[in-house]
Amino acid sequence: MSERRLCALADIEDGGSAAFTITVQQRPLELMAIRREGRVFVYVNACPHWGSPLDLYPGRFLNREKTLIQCSTHGARFRIEDGYCLGGPCLGASLEAVLCAVRDAEVVIA
Numbered sequence: 001m002s003e004r005r006l007c008a009l010a011d012i013e014d015g016g017s018a019a020f021t022i023t024v025q026q027r028p029l030e031l032m033a034i035r036r037e038g039r040v041f042v043y044v045n046a047c048p049h050w051g052s053p054l055d056l057y058p059g060r061f062l063n064r065e066k067t068l069i070q071c072s073t074h075g076a077r078f079r080i081e082d083g084y085c086l087g088g089p090c091l092g093a094s095l096e097a098v099l100c101a102v103r104d105a106e107v108v109i110a
Contacts, residue, residue: 003108006033006100012040012107015066019045019059022109031098032061033107034069034080040107042100043083047071048093069095 004022012018012035020031030045030053045053045061049071055061056072063070068086069078076088083095099110 003101003110006031006042006107006109009035009040009102009105009107014038017059017061017069019055019061031109032059032069033100034061036080038102040100040102041080041083042098042107042109043069044096044098046096047073047076047090048085048095049074049076049088049090 006020012033014035017032017034020033021028022031032043032045032054034041047054052073054069054071061069069080071088074089076090077086078084078095079086083097085091085093101108
């Protein structure tokens with residue numbers, strides 16, 4: 001499986017989130033990355049309810065407490081660690097995860 005660089009680890013504040021656009025098969029794909037206690041979680045930036053982006057403001061995906069990912073359209077809330085929806089119109093659904101790793105202070109995705 002080939003890997004590609006998404007960003008430097010320092011581009012995502014610990015406890016924060018960031019938005020990225022990559023090209024896959026000549027089409028743009030919007031991603032979100034959340035950094036928490038040295039780990040990074042990457043998901044496709046699309047709510048399972050409607051497919052709309054989760055961020056009202058670019059790169060801002062977390063609730064006020066920074067404990068959950070929150071959809072700005074309908075308020076659905078997702079666990080950071082696995083993207084599982086805990087509340088909202090897509091209860092029980094999950095965000096689409098993207099395999100990622102941190103190598104030499106770089107975030108890489110599969």
